[in-house]
Amino acid sequence: MTSIAVSTTINDDDVEFLCQPDETLLDVLRNRLGLMGAKEGCGTGDCGACSTIMDGRVVCSCLVLGAEAQGRTIETIEGLANGSELHPLQSKFIEHAALQCGICTPGFLMAAKALLDKNPDPTEEEIRYWLAGNLCRCTGYDKIVRAVQAAATEMRGESA
Amino acid sequence: MSFDAAYKKQAFKSVGTRPLRPDGVDKVTGRARYGADFNMPGQLVARVLRSPHAHARIKRIDTARAEAVRGVKAIITAADLPDLTNGDAALFAILDNCMARTKARYDGHAVAAVAAIDEKAAKEALGLIEVDYEVLPHVVDVDAAMQPDAPILDETVFTTGVEPAPKAPSNVANRSEFGHGDIEAGFAQADIIVERSFKTEQAHQGYIEPHACVASCNPDGTADLWVCTQGHFVYRQNCADLLGLEVSKLRVTSSEIGGGFGGKTHVWAEPVALALSRKAGRPVKLVMSREEVFRASGPTSATSIDVKIGARKDGKITAASATLRYTNGPYGDMWAELGAMTSFACYDLENVKTVGFEVLVNRPKVSAYRAPSAPMAAFAVESAIDELAQEIGMDAVELRIQNAASEGTRSSYGPVYGPIGIGPTLEAAKAHPHMSAPLGRNQGRGMACGFWFNFGGQTCTDLNINSDGTVTLAVGTVDVGGSRASLSLIAAEELGIDYQDIKAVIADTATLGYNDMTDGSRGTFSSSMATISAARNAIEVMRKRAALTWDIPLEDVQWKDGHAHAAGTKYGNLAPLSVKDIAAKSGNTGGPIAGHSELVADGAGVSFATHICDVEVDPETGSTRVVRYTVIQDAGKAVHPSYVEGQYQGGAAQGIGWALNEEYVYGDDGRLQNPGFLDYRIPVCSDLPMIDTQILEIPNPNHPYGVRGVGETSIVPPLAAIANAVSNAVGVRMAHIPMSPPRILSALNRKTGS
Amino acid sequence: MRYERPETLMDATALLAEASENAFVLAGGTDLLVRMQSDDFKADLVVDIKSIAGMGEVTETEDAFVIGAAVPCAALGEHEALTAAWPGVVEAANLIGSTQVQGRCTVSGNLCNASPAADSVPALVAANAKVRIAGPGGTREAAVLDIPTGPGKTSLAKGEIIESVILPKPTARSGDAYLRFTPRTEMDIAVVGAGVSLSLDDDGVVKSARVALGAVGPKVMLVEDGARALVGTRLEDAALNALAAACSAGSNPIDDKRGTVEFRKQVAGVLARRAAQTAYTRAGEK
Structure with a gap:
């Protein structure tokens, strides 16, 4: 197998890497680029722990080939905060105790960001259905949904 | 100084508040490091070869072709993990489960492992290992395994706990019995007797993080293990025992853990990784795939339970009995025993008897799952109690209140209760608006109670006062869901300083004395007790330093609100010394200041909960939706209420999944059909409503702040609460968990005769 | 590769x-x-x-x-x-x-x-x-x-x-709908799927219909008996019951980890009926 050279944009940085043709974007992020915030919970697109945003759409990076990143724009959890300033979703997840073990948290945050980018004022039902591809086994989702609602409120500039 | 663990009522400043968790930022930025997020120089990749057969004798394993693959550095089989267990059956079960010896005992049982320079070489080598199996008849069903003609899993197993000792081997490893009184006399007094059989299918803990570790064995006999675990000290002991290592030479560091729920309480593949590293002479990283997690790690028991309860027309239960059969996987354990102990623990019964059978089947070794064994027993008992209430014509809550255990009750499993929360949770349920809210079409309401023992255990904690007066708290219980926050609150409370000035860390096995693992809802209970003890010891040191600074007798220094005060008025107006003041001068007053604690945290207060649930069932498809859910549970004292609520909600959600959809599905060949998150259906966000919680605080007399464990009890009532709700919605008693749509529709068809 | x-x-x-x-x-x-x-x-x-x-x-x-x-x-x-x-x-x-x-x-x-x-x-x-x-x-x-x-x-x-x-492009006064049954609300594989498309005349009578089922046979199934049950009707109960019966009868499912034969046959009829009602509404009636 011959490696493929890929040029892409990750978290607003120009990035080049070599990968095997059958290597997933998740493995590239974690094993070649040191971006270990995306987690592998299943490797088959069923848990959402590896969620990243590619060209504006949230995807499971375990279901994307590294080679497909060529020319794309990718956002990962490592780029969610603006320097030392947390994204409102990050702050609200901590404030609302929306994580226990935290392994699903990066995936939830990226999926929730994609939602709020598209729909700044989602209903509880819209949040729940949008996030149905992200499994959490600790929280029962209650506090996660509330944290997303609180972040949406803050991002719309309204008081909670 | 001896530690007084007795509860003392006090007004709290820190405990009971909801500060931000100390590990929050790491976890929302992707910086927190879990089992698979660690690497070492020269690290190899490990893969495990697993049996495709449910039951097979391993006649021969030939690794020669696999060893020839370029990049392969080591291959191991059971021969590389010789039996050092010295007749310790529990340890042997762990060893045999890590790597099959003479027989593969379930689909997915490890038979060999490879370490190679990359995934590709490891995968190629796996395909070239030749295993010669003699396939044997298998059995996966609990009732079938108890039949006389069932294939025997282990010819060396003779049922224990029966007299006279049987002469033939059996799949029943042990029989246990609990209870008191005379049940036959009790049933004779009953006006109404409910008798019913129940089944529950096998569920998995479903943690999102697969088992993962990095093992490094050095030529000098030392070794390091980085691993996601609920108990790194236990893993160290397991690995040292199985590999013949000196305990001091194996250093285990617990990573952040992506969920465990009991499934990461003993080793699975860590000894394999260490053995590979030992053989290859290089560090080895081993990460299970999700399929491996389902096929070969920790499910709970599948069960078959018969319950009989008799009562008088006035609602007084006169006798209760249960027979509980629990699958153990291929190795005998005590899962049915736990079920037998917990079955009737909520009630004050004169005549009660429970019998448990540990049943061997060709399924993965059963491991603890959050209040292990209790949810299934509660499902059976609480379903029967509901049916009893209907037959008597009495309100289901009222019947339970009338028979609830209270302080002084002799429990069905033996001990006499102290102050307990079953009565208060039932009264709270009765008063809760949920209980009287109107129900819609096709909806039903159910409620149920649950009990869990809770556990204390060995605990060791260090509390270091830094030179700037901040505090580093080193604990040895793995933080599975926020305990660093709760323990920081405890330290802040006891020292009288700000939460922000405490930094709690989980110490590795080389830097702290032994700790039992985070199980039995003990993390916050036991480590908070040790933290209080360590803080009190540190305060003693600080009092001495203040006495030295002021040059007054120690007995005249009092500790109050985070300051040393000179007692009385005889020392004029000596300004109190804060922790920061004392710490700043510590270099000149005797050196570093620390408090240590080593204790066995006895007296974990038992825990009770009552859940209320509304469901809506589609009568045409059998589809069930939980529309409202309320958890009421006694926490003793909620240290960080947000994370207590989180435990309540999380347990309820797991119970809902188990009740409705989660189950291991085996084919006729004994192979697992659904080893993935697509077909092993844990609840998704859109499946659940908000989960309301009500925290009751009935202080545990054996903890200084009254704390009880809160982690497990919340999974005990949901199976029964939902079953009762569904049964009330559809008018048919549902006695088989999960109540999947085909099971419900089938029950409805039988009812209508269509 | x-x-x-x-x-x-x-x-x-x-x-x-x-x-x-x-x-x-x-x-x-x-x-x-x-x-x-x-x-x-x-x-x-x-x-x-x-x-x-x-x-x-x-x-x-x-x-x-x-x-x-x-x-x-x-x-x-x-x-x-x-x-x-x-x-x-x-x-x-x-x-x-x-x-x-x-x-x-x-x-x-x-x-x-x-x-x-x-x-x-x-x-x-x-x-x-x-x-x-x-x-x-x-x-x-x-x-x-x-x-x-x-x-x-x-x-x-x-x-x-x-x-x-x-x-x-759909003709005037037509509508379609798809329903599937899954144990979870999302993130799941259809145990049964039913698609219905129909078009109406000016009086709200079904002119033409197509009914298709998934997961009840080795491949997608066009249920022509089901469509016939709808044509010429205003989706009265009798028509819907005939549709459901045709879909149940036309299903040829297997027992597997996701569902039973009994369940799939029955639910195929239920879903087809519900999908037909939605399609009918979308076509401009009721």
């Missing part, structure tokens, strides 16, 4: 025509990459078609919507005219997997994966959709119904790939 990203259909079909048996088309990858995780799966060639011009677009012509083979299902829901015309098809496409999966998966891929449980396929069959197929010998059209031939098998010849799915 080779990864190729051709820029023309001709190059893509040529690559596939010359390749071994283990050659695969990559559009959204949500089935292919799952299969690639398995130790038993081997791929020698993967042809990524997303760089081929037009593959990522939905085009509206005078009489049809042409959905390029690489259009992610999420994009269908963002296409207002398509959603207005074929709400059932769009809903079906957006029931596949999760948000993450919908951002990648395609209806063409859903079709070519040839799972009997594919969500978009019964809806496409009910809509009488066609596909344009490019191959080494040129292009051809075929009915969606004729593409899957059994679990994991299609009628596509070696070197052929689906270029687009063509949905005819």
Whole structure:
């Protein structure tokens, strides 16, 4: 197998890497680029722990080939905060105790960001259905949904 | 100084508040490091070869072709993990489960492992290992395994706990019995007797993080293990025992853990990784795939339970009995025993008897799952109690209140209760608006109670006062869901300083004395007790330093609100010394200041909960939706209420999944059909409503702040609460968990005769 | 394994025509990459078609919507005219997997994966959709119904790939709907799927209907008896009961980890009835 050279944009940085043709974007992020915030919970697109945003759409990076990143724009959890300033979703997840073990948290945050980018004022039902591809086994989702609602409120500039 | 663990009522400043968790930022930025997020120089990749057969004798394993693959550095089989267990059956079960010896005992049982320079070489080598199996008849069903003609899993197993000792081997490893009184006399007094059989299918803990570790064995006999675990000290002991290592030479560091729920309480593949590293002479990283997690790690028991309860027309239960059969996987354990102990623990019964059978089947070794064994027993008992209430014509809550255990009750499993929360949770349920809210079409309401023992255990904690007066708290219980926050609150409370000035860390096995693992809802209970003890010891040191600074007798220094005060008025107006003041001068007053604690945290207060649930069932498809859910549970004292609520909600959600959809599905060949998150259906966000919680605080007399464990009890009532709700919605008693749509529709068809 | 990203259909079909048996088309990858995780799966060639011009677009012509083979299902829901015309098809496409999966998966891929449980396929069959197929010998059209031939098998010849799915513009007073049964609300595989498309006359009487079922046989099933039960009716109870009976009777499911024969047959009728009612409402009645 011959490696493929890929040029892409990750978290607003120009990035080049070599990968095997059958290597997933998740493995590239974690094993070649040191971006270990995306987690592998299943490797088959069923848990959402590896969620990243590619060209504006949230995807499971375990279901994307590294080679497909060529020319794309990718956002990962490592780029969610603006320097030392947390994204409102990050702050609200901590404030609302929306994580226990935290392994699903990066995936939830990226999926929730994609939602709020598209729909700044989602209903509880819209949040729940949008996030149905992200499994959490600790929280029962209650506090996660509330944290997303609180972040949406803050991002719309309204008081909670 | 001896530690007084007795509860003392006090007004709290820190405990009971909801500060931000100390590990929050790491976890929302992707910086927190879990089992698979660690690497070492020269690290190899490990893969495990697993049996495709449910039951097979391993006649021969030939690794020669696999060893020839370029990049392969080591291959191991059971021969590389010789039996050092010295007749310790529990340890042997762990060893045999890590790597099959003479027989593969379930689909997915490890038979060999490879370490190679990359995934590709490891995968190629796996395909070239030749295993010669003699396939044997298998059995996966609990009732079938108890039949006389069932294939025997282990010819060396003779049922224990029966007299006279049987002469033939059996799949029943042990029989246990609990209870008191005379049940036959009790049933004779009953006006109404409910008798019913129940089944529950096998569920998995479903943690999102697969088992993962990095093992490094050095030529000098030392070794390091980085691993996601609920108990790194236990893993160290397991690995040292199985590999013949000196305990001091194996250093285990617990990573952040992506969920465990009991499934990461003993080793699975860590000894394999260490053995590979030992053989290859290089560090080895081993990460299970999700399929491996389902096929070969920790499910709970599948069960078959018969319950009989008799009562008088006035609602007084006169006798209760249960027979509980629990699958153990291929190795005998005590899962049915736990079920037998917990079955009737909520009630004050004169005549009660429970019998448990540990049943061997060709399924993965059963491991603890959050209040292990209790949810299934509660499902059976609480379903029967509901049916009893209907037959008597009495309100289901009222019947339970009338028979609830209270302080002084002799429990069905033996001990006499102290102050307990079953009565208060039932009264709270009765008063809760949920209980009287109107129900819609096709909806039903159910409620149920649950009990869990809770556990204390060995605990060791260090509390270091830094030179700037901040505090580093080193604990040895793995933080599975926020305990660093709760323990920081405890330290802040006891020292009288700000939460922000405490930094709690989980110490590795080389830097702290032994700790039992985070199980039995003990993390916050036991480590908070040790933290209080360590803080009190540190305060003693600080009092001495203040006495030295002021040059007054120690007995005249009092500790109050985070300051040393000179007692009385005889020392004029000596300004109190804060922790920061004392710490700043510590270099000149005797050196570093620390408090240590080593204790066995006895007296974990038992825990009770009552859940209320509304469901809506589609009568045409059998589809069930939980529309409202309320958890009421006694926490003793909620240290960080947000994370207590989180435990309540999380347990309820797991119970809902188990009740409705989660189950291991085996084919006729004994192979697992659904080893993935697509077909092993844990609840998704859109499946659940908000989960309301009500925290009751009935202080545990054996903890200084009254704390009880809160982690497990919340999974005990949901199976029964939902079953009762569904049964009330559809008018048919549902006695088989999960109540999947085909099971419900089938029950409805039988009812209508269509 | 080779990864190729051709820029023309001709190059893509040529690559596939010359390749071994283990050659695969990559559009959204949500089935292919799952299969690639398995130790038993081997791929020698993967042809990524997303760089081929037009593959990522939905085009509206005078009489049809042409959905390029690489259009992610999420994009269908963002296409207002398509959603207005074929709400059932769009809903079906957006029931596949999760948000993450919908951002990648395609209806063409859903079709070519040839799972009997594919969500978009019964809806496409009910809509009488066609596909344009490019191959080494040129292009051809075929009915969606004729593409899957059994679990994991299609009628596509070696070197052929689906270029687009063509949905005819619906006639006036028509509507479609797709419903599926899954134990979970999302992130699940259909245990039964039912797509119904119908058109009405000015009096609200069903003029024509198509009823398709998924997951109740080795491939998607067009239930003509079910459609006949609706034609000439205003979806009165008798018509709906006849539809349900026809769908239950026409189902030929198996017992598996996802459901039983008994359950699937019964629920096929229930879903077809409900989908027909929704389609009828969308067509402008009730």
